[in-house]
Amino acid sequence: MSEEVQGEGRKQPRSDFDAKAFLKTVPEKPGVYRMIGADEKVLYVGKAKNLKRRVSNYFQRTQPSPRIAMMVSQILRVDVTPTRSEAEALILENNLIKQLSPRYNILFRDDKSYPYICLTGDTFPRLAYHRGAFARGARYFGPFPNAGAVRESIHLLQKTFRLRTCENSVFQNRSRPCLLHQIKRCTAPCVNLITEDDYAQDVRLAARFLDGRASEVIDDITTRMNQAAERLAFEEAAACRDQVRVLQAVLHRQFVDSRKDEDVDIVVAVEDAGLVCVNIAMVRGGRHLGDRPQFPSTAAGLGALDALLAFVEQHYRDHPMPARLLVNLPVAPVKALLAEVSDKPCAVIGARHATEKAWLEMAEGNARIAVQARLRDTGRIESRLEALRESLDLPEAPGRIECFDISHTMGEATVASCVVCERGAMKKSEYRRYNITGITPGDDYAAMRQVLERRYGKVAAGEGVCPDLILIDGGKGQVGAARETLGEIGLESVAMIGVAKGEGRKAGLESLVAADGQTVTRLPADHPALHLIQEIRDEAHRFAITGHRARRAKARVGSRLEDIPGVGATRRRKLIETFGGLDGVREATVDDLCRVDGISEQLAQRIHRHFR
Template identity: 55%
Template sequence: MTFDSKPILKNLPNLPGVYRMINAQDEVIYVGKARDLKKRVASYFQKNLPSPRTRMMVSHIAKIETTVTRSEAEALLLENNLIKSFMPRYNVLFRDDKSYPYITLTGDEFPRLAFHRGTQRKGNDYFGPFPNSVAVRESIQLLQKVFKLRTCENSVFANRSRPCLQYQIERCTAPCVGYISVEDYKHDINHAALFLQGREQQVMDELSEKMSAAAERMEYEMAALYRDRMQSLRQVQARQFVSDFNVADADVIACAELQAQVCVNLVMIRGGRHLGDKSFFPKNADGCDMETTVQAFLEQHYVAQAMPPLIIVNVAIETAALEEVFTEQVGRKVKINTNPTGDKKVWLKMAQTNAKLALQQRAAQSANQQGRLLALREALDLPETTERIECFDISHTMGEATVASCVVFDRGDMQPAEYRRYNITGITPGDDYAAMRDALTRRYKKIAAGEGKLPDLVFIDGGKGQLGIAVEVMREVGLPDILLVGIAKGEERRPGLEQMFFAGRATPVGLKKDHPGLHLLQQIRDEAHRFAITGHRARRAKARTHSSLEDIAGIGAKRRKSLLTHFGGLDGIKNASVDEIAKVEGISRMLAEKIYQELH
């Protein structure tokens, strides 16, 4: 039945807001924003829609819901949140990269130079974002070499009695043991901050003045120190600075298409330095033009994200509304340039080349993975419909902090968003069979109930015993038809000698070391192992760093910190008397007695 839009359009206001297109199954299939809701929604119901994709979407509309907002900027934020929540079929979707890495200079008396990802804290200075963690760590190494700033944790810094190796290799001035004054260290911190802000010439000028002054005072060792620091800075400039770019901070964005696949490449320039680039591959971009794709990227990428004053793109899009929204969002002017000239055009061409190369590499990898999957089907006599493969592994240290992992291979590639970990409790420590039973039961009970996708093939990292457990679980949950394969490691656990066990077959199957199907199996198995062991290590580390103070009622983070600072650690608290504990600020006599009893 054709959707009648007239009653909806009649009551829509000429105000900014967000609209949601919903199909007959009550699924949100598209989310959009508008400066004028009435005009924007009405545009979908014209007689001659130019885009086949839009016509297809409109044919599935069963109802429309709208939300009025105070401004277009607010509409953009709401639209982005709704897209993340509903993942609509007809919205171009980009991966949410809210956790870009930054360099931070902490607000301590002797500030620490550190890698940071996540929520930013007051009192610290942050520089970035960087496209990846490698770029951050390389920059930290350069800053250490030039400015000799500390990178150690505060717990280590506070308990040093002599300089560490970083001082010996001239990467730190050892503020932990007083080898540098607060004032001199502050100068180094200021120089590092200026450098990260792109004001490197100011740093060079100050260092040059200090070198000359030291030479005049005949402090030649100090003058040589400043000279060496200037030489190091010049080397960094030669390696990283964009000498022909007249804007300190900018993002260069290029979109490219190859064989119906789309890629958006983002080049980041911060403080006049080329920090690197990152490629994004959107979902649901079939049939979309480049303008729509770039528009979606800008809206989804920069909402609640730090942005530079200049954004350069290779597609002619309407920029006025976005510039207005972004300017309001960051509180300063943001310019989107769709027709760059000179050096900016050169950088845009480089971003386009990056996008095309990323597409070519992805196409080659996809073809390779498809070939491996075909080889695996033939070798194991699997149905031609075998596409989705799940693999399970167990990780623990002598039964401690047992974690099971499930990784997914589908649509020709690993699917990290669908990976799952299971913390295993309530079993005999070290019982891998019980751990596997627990993980499989939890996973496939939900799938049997209709939650999630049914796999075509399940790999179990283990031999006949593990496979037997998997067969029992599948019968219990009502999924006996799923094909199960146990992967046993070869002699001396050497790769290439794996054997595969099938339910109902007496003899295992082995593949040659150079068999493409074996390479796919190893890739999936190794990914399951990696995912399990990282989860296990995190759980084990958390358990081992858990303080027994956390289990005492009435002891929160603030009191715990006061106690540990006062006594220098948990052992100090254990050795203290009730009277000594009660002297700590915020600890009453009654609470001191409770702490003493809990720790003894």
């Protein structure tokens, strides 16, 4: 079906697909393309600003990597879907990748979670830590490699420019300055201790500093200091002097490697012991902000160059392009890719002088450290799974473990959680919560039966994934209810075990209850299998109680005195004083309520019904 042809630098497999004839039909529009292989299997899904130009790159005489060449050799058909815009193409591509899980798509799932610094669009803008979608009217600076870099920068900006960080709800209701003003971290615009114009000037300086123009900021503050000194405004001049000293100290510390106000991203890919890691380090305004290693979630025939190209494509779709991009692999493929991804120019370079070589060496070293840590974790996970297999006498180590827990407060707002551990790692994207209804409040057995029916009823019908092991947070009663439910569904063959709390609920004293409800196993406190079970159980408990508290709070918001017609401020105060709080009012009878001055029998009945 295929033959080997000699390219300019690499032997390249070629399929029987007639690329020339196909490319004549591809429009020069934005859209999505799908590479189809044998048995109609989707090999790859991609997005392009120009479909014709992008798809034709795959059918050149040479390919940048053996992985791409191998994929091209398997192509039997290419489907294209033109869209009206590149944004539509991006949405469609994401949906198709989630739906089809193509073999050759490389995903970096953590790449979209970089934090930013935000300056809000308020009259007195707030300095804030931000993750997620951008809001109109605000300014965002970043991305930063981690939360620590953001908080350090915010702390520096507070010391230097004294911008507010409080929420609007606090800002709008203050009557006197807060502690931050007293320790000279805020100019207290909440109580008008600074004019709007002066505050706006501080905001402009902070924005210029975040844009990497620190030298200009120092020059401006120095000018203000001299002008204040000439006017004999020595306190103002001293404040400006302190700002300059802080900034110069930061620049002295951060400019050890860089003497310029520059924005550079350093992206390196290393391959070690069969693992590939892409590490991105960020320099903003000459300040090295740290780095962040990434591991691809799919790695079919993956090499370092493939991983680097995939990361660059995904990262710079969603994050600003720096002035320079420093890479440790061939520059030409990265340049060609960025031309497709972004219209903003970016200089892609290799290390040219000592500073850039030092940045690359540091990024590569940290990537290798991350690989070694991942390998150690992998070995630890495998040993724990094998210990679990031996302890429970399973035919093989469980690849997917699901754990269930029930949370409520005396039967109120019952919530069940299901957390997933896959190959020893928690898979948060597949966690689920279930609001339990229609049972006797406090009946944990009925709650367990309901959540298992809802979770595994679909599995029995052929939908969803069946786990290799089910953990139940509970003792013999919960395990018995679970066993009956799974038997009714038809999944009694799935391995299941209960995790009963030990004496005093102390960690390490747990008992493992088998599905028969009779066999109880106690593992040593330092046993690796018990540690894995504890981690999964604790995560299920955390996830359940978080959901329960949210549901309970939402339910109680609807049970406030303010929501009852006829109960104004005066009557509310008397009710609270009489019964000692809202809980006392909730538990009061109609006769009790009638004894409060101003509460008629009709109103008492209305209040009583409201809380029930």
